[in-house]
Amino acid sequence: MIAKVQSGAVVGIDGYGVTVEIDLARGLPSFTIVGLPNAAVRESRERVTAAIRNNGYRPPQRRVTVNLAPADIRKEGAAFDLPIAVGVLSASGQLSCPVPDDTLILGELALDGKLESVRGVLPVVYYGRMAGKVRAIVPEDNAAEAALVRGVEVAGCRDLAEAVSVLEGGERRAVPDRRPERTGYVEELDYAQVLGQYAAKRALQIAAAGGHHVLMVGPPGSGKTMLARRLPTVLSPLDEEEAIENAKIRSVVGGMDGDVMTLRRPFRAPHHSASDAGLVGGGRGASPGEITLAHNGILFLDELTEFRRNVLETLRQPVEEGRIVISRANLNISYPARFQLVAAMNPCPCGYHGSSDRVCRCSPPQIKRYLAKVSGPLLDRIAIHISVRAVDPGDLDFKGTGDGMDSDEMRKGVLEAVGRQRNRYGTMSNIRSNADLPVSRFKALCSLDGKAEELLSSAQRKLLFSARSRRNILQVALTIADLEMCETVKPRHVAEAIQYRVPRHPAVM
Ligand SMILES: [Zn+2]
Numbered sequence: 001m002i003a004k005v006q007s008g009a010v011v012g013i014d015g016y017g018v019t020v021e022i023d024l025a026r027g028l029p030s031f032t033i034v035g036l037p038n039a040a041v042r043e044s045r046e047r048v049t050a051a052i053r054n055n056g057y058r059p060p061q062r063r064v065t066v067n068l069a070p071a072d073i074r075k076e077g078a079a080f081d082l083p084i085a086v087g088v089l090s091a092s093g094q095l096s097c098p099v100p101d102d103t104l105i106l107g108e109l110a111l112d113g114k115l116e117s118v119r120g121v122l123p124v125v126y127y128g129r130m131a132g133k134v135r136a137i138v139p140e141d142n143a144a145e146a147a148l149v150r151g152v153e154v155a156g157c158r159d160l161a162e163a164v165s166v167l168e169g170g171e172r173r174a175v176p177d178r179r180p181e182r183t184g185y186v187e188e189l190d191y192a193q194v195l196g197q198y199a200a201k202r203a204l205q206i207a208a209a210g211g212h213h214v215l216m217v218g219p220p221g222s223g224k225t226m227l228a229r230r231l232p233t234v235l236s237p238l239d240e241e242e243a244i245e246n247a248k249i250r251s252v253v254g255g256m257d258g259d260v261m262t263l264r265r266p267f268r269a270p271h272h273s274a275s276d277a278g279l280v281g282g283g284r285g286a287s288p289g290e291i292t293l294a295h296n297g298i299l300f301l302d303e304l305t306e307f308r309r310n311v312l313e314t315l316r317q318p319v320e321e322g323r324i325v326i327s328r329a330n331l332n333i334s335y336p337a338r339f340q341l342v343a344a345m346n347p348c349p350c351g352y353h354g355s356s357d358r359v360c361r362c363s364p365p366q367i368k369r370y371l372a373k374v375s376g377p378l379l380d381r382i383a384i385h386i387s388v389r390a391v392d393p394g395d396l397d398f399k400g401t402g403d404g405m406d407s408d409e410m411r412k413g414v415l416e417a418v419g420r421q422r423n424r425y426g427t428m429s430n431i432r433s434n435a436d437l438p439v440s441r442f443k444a445l446c447s448l449d450g451k452a453e454e455l456l457s458s459a460q461r462k463l464l465f466s467a468r469s470r471r472n473i474l475q476v477a478l479t480i481a482d483l484e485m486c487e488t489v490k491p492r493h494v495a496e497a498i499q500y501r502v503p504r505h506p507a508v509m
Contacts, residue, residue, distance in 0.1 A: 001023075001024055001091045001092075001093075002021060002022065002023050002091060003021070003022045003086075003087040003088075003090035003091040003098075003099060004019055004020070004021050004022075004087070004099065004101070005019070005020045005022070005083040005084075005086050005087045005090070005099050005105055006018075006019060006020075006083075006101060006102075006103060006104050006105065006128075006133065007019070007020050007079065007080055007082075007083040007104060007105055007106050007124075008079075008104060008106060008124035008125075008127060008128060009073070009075055009076065009077070009079065009120070009124065010119075010120035010123050010124060010252055011073065011331075011333060012252075012333045012334050012335055013123055013245075013248045013249050013251075013252050013288070013292075013335060013336065014123055014127065014248075015120065015123035015124035015125070015126055015127030015128070016073070016124075016127055017127065017128070017131055018068055018069065018070075018075065018080070019068075019069045020066065020067075020068060020080060020083040020084055020087055021066070021067040021068075021069065021087070022064065022065070022066050022067075022084065022087035022088055022090070022091045023064070023065045023067075023091070024060055024062040024063070024064055024088075024091045024092055025062060025063045025065070026062065026063070027062065027063040028063065029060070029061050029062060029063065029064075030063050030064065031045035031048075031049065031060075031064045031066075032063075032064070032065050032066065033045065033066040033068070033084075034065065034066070034067050034068070034071070035066075035067050035068030035069060035070075035071040035075060036068070036071055036072070036073065036074045036075055037068060037075050037080075038074060038075065038076045038077075040076060040077055040078050041068070041075050041076065041077070041078070041080055043078075044066075044078065044080055044081050044084055045064075045066075045084075046111075047078070047081050047108075047109045047110070047111060048081055048084050048085045048088065048109060050111040050112075050113075051081070051085055051109040051110070051111060051112070051113040051159075051160050052085055052088065052089065052113075052160070054111065054112045054113045055113035055159060055160045055161040055164075056161065057089055057094050057160075058092065058094065060088055060091075060092050062092070064088060066084055066087070068080065074331070076285075077108075077118060077119065077120075078108035078109075078116070078118060079106040079107060079108060079118040079119075079120070079121075079124075080106070081107060081108050081109040082105055082106060082107035082108070082109060082115065082137070082139075082160065082163060083105040083106060085109060085160055086099060086105055086160075086163065086164070086167065087099070089164065095164065095167065095168065096168050097167070097168055097169075099167065100135070100167075102132065102133050102134045102135060103133065103134070103135040103136070103137060103167070104124065104125060104128040104133045104135070104136040104137070104152075105136075105137045105138075105163070106118060106121065106124060106136075106137075106138055107137075107138055107139040107142070107157070107163070108139070109160060112159075113159045113160040113161065114158065114159045115139035115140065115157055115158060115159055115160070115162075115163070116139060116141075117139045117141035117142045118139065118142065119251065119252055119253070119254045120251055120252045121138055121142040121145050121146050121251060122145045122146065122148060122149070122244075122247055122248050122251035123248045123251060123252065125138075125146045125149045125152055125154075126149050126244065126248065128149075128152060129149050129150075129151055129152050133152060134151075134152060134153060135152065135153045135154075135155065136152050136153070136154050136155070137155045137157060137163050137166055137167070138154065138155070138156060138157070139156065139157065139158075140156035140157060140158050140173065141156075142156065143155075143156025143173075143175045143176070144156075144175060144176050145247070145251055146175075147175045147176075148244070148247060148261050153172075154175050155172040155173070155175075156172075156173055156175055157173070158173075189229060189230045189232075189233055189407075190230065190233060190406055190407045191230050191233065191234070191405055191406050191407045191410055192405075192406035192407065193226070193230075194223055194226050194227055194230065195391060196391035196392075197223055197227060197388065197391060198405065199386070200216070200223075200227050200386050200388050201227070201405045201410065202405075203384050203386045203500060204227060204231055204234075204386075204410075205234060205405075205410045205413060205414060205483070206384065206476060206479050206480055206483065206500075207231075207340070207342070207383075207384050208231060208234045208235050208410070208414045209413065209414045209417035209418060209434075209479050209482060209483055210417070210421070210433055210434035210435050210475060210476065210478070210479030210482070211340055211432070211433030211434065211435035211436070212340070212383040212384050212434070212435045212472070212475065212476055212479065213319070213340060213341040213342070213343075213381060213382040213383055213384070213435070214340075214341070214342045214343070214382065214383075214384045214385075214386065215304070215343045215344070215345070215379065215382045215384070215385045215386070216228070216342075216343070216344045216345075216386050216387075216388050217344075217345055217346070217347050217385070217386070217387050217388070218344075218346070218347070218387055218388030218389060218390070219346060219347070219351045219352050219355045219358070219389075219390055220346060220351045221390060222388045222389055222390040222391075223388060223390075223391070224302070224344040224388050225302055225344065227388065228269075228298075228300045228302070228342050228344060229267070229269075229300070230407065231267070231298055231300075231342060232264065232265055232267045232297070232298065233407040233411065234407050234410040234411040234414050235265045235297075235298075235411075235414065236265075236414060236415055236418040237263035237264065237265075238262075238263045238264070238265060238296055242296045243261055243262070243263055244261075245295065245296060245336060246262075246266060246295060246296055246297075247261045249288060249292055249293060249295060249335075249336070250293075252287075252288065253287065253288060253293065265296055265297035265298065266293060266294050266295070266296065266297030266298070267294075267297055267298045267300065268290045268291075268293050268294040268297070268298070268299050268300065268339075269300040269301075269302060270290040270299075270301070272301075272302070272303050272304075272306035272307045274290065274307075274311070275311075276310070276311055276314055277289060278290060279291060279311055279314070279315075280311075280314045280315070280318065280324050280326075280337075281324055281326050281335055282326045282328070286326045286328040286331075286333050288335045289324075289335075291315070291318050291324060291337040291339055292324065292335040292336060292337050294337070294339035295335075295336045295337055295338055295339060296338060296339075297339060297340070298339065298340050298341075298342055299339040299340070299341050299342070300342045300343075300344075301341070301342070301343045301344070302343075302344050303344065303345060303346075304343040304344065304345040304374055305345050305346070305370060305371075305373045305374055309373055309374075309375065312374060312375055312378055313375055313378070315341070315378060316375075316377060316378060316381070318337040318338075318339070319341060319378070319381050320381065322336065322337060322338035323335065323336055323337055323338075324337045338432075340435075341381075341382065343382070345374070347367075347387075348360055348362045348366070348367045348370055348371075349362050349366055349367070349370050350362050353367060354387075355389070355390070356389075357390060357392075380466060380468050380469065381468065382472075383435065383472035383473075383475060383476050383500065383501070384476060384500045385500055385501065386500065413483050414483075416482075416483070416485065417479060417482035417483045418433070420482045420485070421433055421434060421482060424445055424446070425437075425445070434475045434476075434478045434479045434482070435475055437475055437478070438471075439470070439471045439474065442474055442478075446478055446489060447487060447488040447489065448474075448488070448489045449488050449489060449490050449491065451490075451491045452477070452489050452490055452491045452493065452494045455491045455494050455495065455498075456470065456473060456474070456477075456494050456498075459473075459494075459498050463498075463501075465501060469501050472497075472501060473494065473497045473498055473500075473501055474489075474494075474497075476496075476497035476500060477489050477493040477494045477496070477497040478493070480493040480496055480497060481493045
């Protein structure tokens with residue numbers, strides 16, 4: 001007798017359907033799994049047989065053949081344990097009803113029949129809804145994650161026996177609701193804590209509003225890291241679609257404990273000793289790297305010049321395309337990686353070049369070698385360059401309130417500007433913020449003052465900046481106009497945007 005159970009697996013961060021077919025035939029007892037299983041899947045037969053016995057069912061005394069279809073995609077992990085066990089019970093007549101076709105089943109079995117959580121449940125259930133599945137039976141620890149997908153009834157189960165009982169119409173355990181709250185930006189970090197850095201905060205507000213990449217150059221102790229770490233406090237929350245994308249990424253990585261779905265944009269700060277695989281993804285299992293974990297959020301690279309040059313080179317493709325393709329054996333896996341790059345570096349090896357409070361002791365060739373560690377093409381993709389200076393306590397006003405810009409105030413401006421961009425770009429899926437706007441669409445979507453255009457062209461002639469710089473300046477000028485709630489990009493907006501491209505770094509332009 002043949003049984004069929006609907007399950008699923010993940011490629012990249014997307015789920016797809018896998019049909020688990022079980023055939024029981026006469027003959028010497030054996031257990032074969034076909035359909036490109038990896039080692040973990042092949043070991044499934046040991047776990048499944050023990051779990052069946054230890055939950056009070058009869059292990060099959062037949063020739064068992066399990067087929068995982070489609071056969072052309074490699075199957076990984078232990079998530080097929082539960083569908084295989086259910087299929088064996090069904091094929092051997094130990095279930096009181098057939099296994100419904102509209103139910104997704106996945107989970108790893110321990111030898112005692114207990115269900116263990118698996119990775120990638122969210123993408124599979126998400127796929128399942130689109131494929132017309134109405135119910136999902138998953139390990140209890142994955143239930144909240146699966147329940148993020150609206151319209152699919154989720155049953156979280158503790159063991160094989162409970163999964164069987166649910167299939168036979170028994171009661172489901174209540175699923176904790178982990179949908180995020182829409183309100184509340186409770187943060188310990190606030191820009192009010194960074195005093196006297198008005199210019200840097202202004203530039204970061206623009207970056208947050210338009211999704212522009214940022215480079216901060218300044219001496220040690222000038223507050224670059226403090227400034228960067230507070231950027232998430234002024235970003236717009238994730239929208240529903242983005243939140244699901246980010247939850248899918250965490251589901252695949254296996255980092256869903258507790259914090260199932262959040263509307264906070266991720267902030268990732270990998271250390272400069274990070275490997276290629278750690279940063280961009282790959283390695284064993286071709287897992288996603290930091291740039292994918294930073295998707296829809298911020299990738300902060302502190303001490304940019306300390307990163308190995310070839311590691312930084314690998315960032316060019318994702319910075320441009322918002323994705324990274326990892327090649328592995330005969331499979332290319334594409335992961336989303338649309339992040340906002342925030343980088344920080346010292347101006348020279350000693351850190352004090354151009355600083356007023358200490359003398360730089362580096363020779364010009366030393367400085368040149370130091371700056372050359374960061375590739376020009378990468379820097380050219382960064383729209384906002386800021387020089388951060390150490391703040392003299394004497395410059396702060398007597399109340400110590402600094403420049404008066406706190407995160408609440410900055411975020412208010414950002415949200416207004418983001419709202420204007422949403423109206424402008426509507427449902428264009430490839431343009432989410434001003435930083436995505438191609439020059440070819442600029443005239444059609446925005447209004448540019450004639451004088452502003454002249455200013456841009458004369459600056460380009462004088463400063464000889466690249467076409468990419470010109471595009472960056474236009475995008476940043478548009479964000480500045482958005483922050484001002486101004487319909488037209490005016491000369492003053494362009495002038496401020498040019499200032500963020502004036503080379504502070506010989507490798508740029
Ligand atoms: Zn120096």
